[in-house]
Every structure is written in structure tokens, then in C-alpha cells.
Amino acid sequence: MRRPWFIAGLAALCMAVGVPAHAWAATPGTTAQRTVTTAALPVVDMEAVILAAQIDPRRADNTLTPGAKNSVLAVEQALQARNLLNAQWVDGYFGTTTITAYAAYQRSLGYSGLDANGLPGTTSLTKLGENRYTVVNTISPGAKVQRDGYVVNTRTQAMLAEAQRLLGYTLVLDQGSYNPGGDPTSAGTHDGGGVVDIAVTGMTAAKRTDVARALRQVGFAAWVRNPSQGDWPWHIHAVAISDTDLSSQAQHQAGDYYLGMNGLANRGPDDGPRIPIKTWEQYQRGQ
Structure with missing residues (x-):
């Protein structure tokens, strides 16, 4: 049987490390169980990313493509983590520098020619996001x-x-x-x-x-x-x-x-x- 001082001490420890005390609560005759919660990964909207990759490089300024910023940021952060994109270009703008970085990533996967032109495909975009983001609204050209x-x-x-x-x-x-x-x-x-x-x-x-x-x-x-x-x-x-x-x-x-x-x-x-x-x-x- 757990002593009251043990339960109180455990609760204090949980609060100190940011774990809810109820996650360690136990009832008589049972073993305390830890509740594990996993934070959801960010979502990358492929449709928004592809639009930005077409429009942003053609702009005369750094205006962001509406609705694409968060998705592009997640992609750029993943490219930065692979040392393919400098931090100054992680800005939600899929301009020529990001296109070049993405093309380098595609080549690292063994792609060449049109398959490595910096425009994300479903396979490369999903692989880049492993353990970092999930991809929604995928686009496929088909056969x-x-x-x-x-x-x-x-x-x-x-x-x-x-x-x-x-x-x-x-x-x-x-x-x-x-x-x-x-x-x-x-x-x-x-x-x-x-x-x-x-x-x-x-x-x-x-x-x-x-x-x-x-x-x-x-x-x-x-x-x-x-x-x-x-x-x-x-x-x-x-x-x-x-x-x-x-x-x-x-x-x-x-x-x-x-x-x-x-x-x-x-x-x-x-x-x-x-x-x-x-x-x-x-x-x-x-x-």
C-alpha cells in the first residue's frame, strides 16, 4: 500500500516536470499507471505548398501565397534540418532559394531531371516530413x-x-x-x-x-x-x-x-x- 507521503511526493514531482498528477494516480489494489500523450504533428497542405512553389518564385516582392505560410514553413524547417536551407530563408515564402534547396533534397533521394526540379511530389514531400509533419490534400498527376x-x-x-x-x-x-x-x-x-x-x-x-x-x-x-x-x-x-x-x-x-x-x-x-x-x-x- 502506498503511503500518503509517497503519493504527495510523487504528485509534487509530476508537477515539477510538467506531467499532470492525475496521470500517476492509483487506486487501492492497483499499480499507478502513467498516461502518455503524444503531441500531434503539424499538418502540411500539399495543395498550398505546390501553389506557393509556382507563384512565389515569379513575384517581384516577398508577398506570401495566401493560406500557404504554415505549410511552407514546415517544409523549409525540414530542409533546414537537413542542412539544405539557411535559417534566413525559413520564412514561409517558397521562392527560388527554397526551390533550389528542395531540388537538392530530391537529388539526394536519387531523383534527376524533371523529378528534381524543386516542385514537391507526394513521395518526396511525405518522406521529408517523416516524424516532423503529416501531408494532407495530396496531388497526383496519375499515369x-x-x-x-x-x-x-x-x-x-x-x-x-x-x-x-x-x-x-x-x-x-x-x-x-x-x-x-x-x-x-x-x-x-x-x-x-x-x-x-x-x-x-x-x-x-x-x-x-x-x-x-x-x-x-x-x-x-x-x-x-x-x-x-x-x-x-x-x-x-x-x-x-x-x-x-x-x-x-x-x-x-x-x-x-x-x-x-x-x-x-x-x-x-x-x-x-x-x-x-x-x-x-x-x-x-x-x-
Whole structure:
């Protein structure tokens, strides 16, 4: 049987080390049991991190992407813990320095090329957060599939199918994704996933605008391109925002779209239909 002085002393010890006294309480005939509580790990919202990784490097200032600060901070702290990011850059801003640090982390995992371009994927983001944070709202581009003789991923395919449903007619590609060096005029935007060009042969100006609008509704950064802008025919260029297979050049276009630009090298004003910007995941949640 425990003596009163023993119980009192144990309670005092518990208070001294910050353990609730009731966690050690015992009843007659039983052994005192310790209640162990584990603090919940921080949560990293992958959707917010990916948005910040596209937009922040394209900003002229250090404005944070709304809703992303805490998630980006957790990622940056994990990079700092691996000596990949200096403490001064742990600020919730996923700028070029954080992109470079994340790319170094991806290379440390054995990734190369487009898989080590600094844009987090679900696997690398989750591994970086082991025992540090949990990942929610994950994004996956899915498997590669064929469409109109070109390669796209299943996320892009689903987005195109929904845009077609909104329009009421079929869209035909004249360039797909995962096409490194396939078209020099594309400046690398089609090297990775999530980027397509839509054929507009026979479309009126109004119909071209309608297509661009529908593509934007479902989560593409989309613009009508004309021959006066570059060495290409009329077409619609579309970048699936937050596709984690985007090439660096396509990431820049998505970021510029959020900042009201045209996605071209001149970074001119957006010349497409202006609607509230949404990712594919945000669009789906709104249906």
C-alpha cells in the first residue's frame, strides 16, 4: 500500500516536470499507471505548398501565397534540418532559394531531371516530413495515357474531359505533354506533364475564347496564341495548374497566370478571359 507521503511526493514531482498528477494516480489494489500523450504533428497542405512553389518564385516582392505560410514553413524547417536551407530563408515564402534547396533534397533521394526540379511530389514531400509533419490534400498527376496520338497524364485527361462537358463538344490536341525537345518554339513548357496545345482550326474568335474560358474554369492556365506572338500557328496553350510533373518553364507560366500575366517571355498582361482562378482540385470540391 502506498503511503500518503509517497503519493504527495510523487504528485509534487509530476508537477515539477510538467506531467499532470492525475496521470500517476492509483487506486487501492492497483499499480499507478502513467498516461502518455503524444503531441500531434503539424499538418502540411500539399495543395498550398505546390501553389506557393509556382507563384512565389515569379513575384517581384516577398508577398506570401495566401493560406500557404504554415505549410511552407514546415517544409523549409525540414530542409533546414537537413542542412539544405539557411535559417534566413525559413520564412514561409517558397521562392527560388527554397526551390533550389528542395531540388537538392530530391537529388539526394536519387531523383534527376524533371523529378528534381524543386516542385514537391507526394513521395518526396511525405518522406521529408517523416516524424516532423503529416501531408494532407495530396496531388497526383496519375499515369501516362494516350490522347489524340499524344501523351498526357490522367489528371490532365480528366480536366480536358470536364472542359469538353462544359463546352458540349470535343477538343483535339495538336501537342501533348512529356515531349522534351519536340517543339523548339514551346521553350520547354511541354517537356513535363500537364501542358497541352488545343487545335483551333475552323474556330471563330468567340469560340476560341469560349474554349480558353472553359479550360480556365477547370484549372488550366490557358491562353489563345496567335502567329504575331511567336513562330507558331493559332492554337490554345493550356497548363494544368499544380500538376506536379510540370517542367520549370511551365511552372513559371502557372505562376505568371496567378499574377495576371500572359505566360509569354515578355510577361505582358493576361490577354485571356478573366475568371476566378481555381486548381482542378478546387474546381472538383465546388461541384
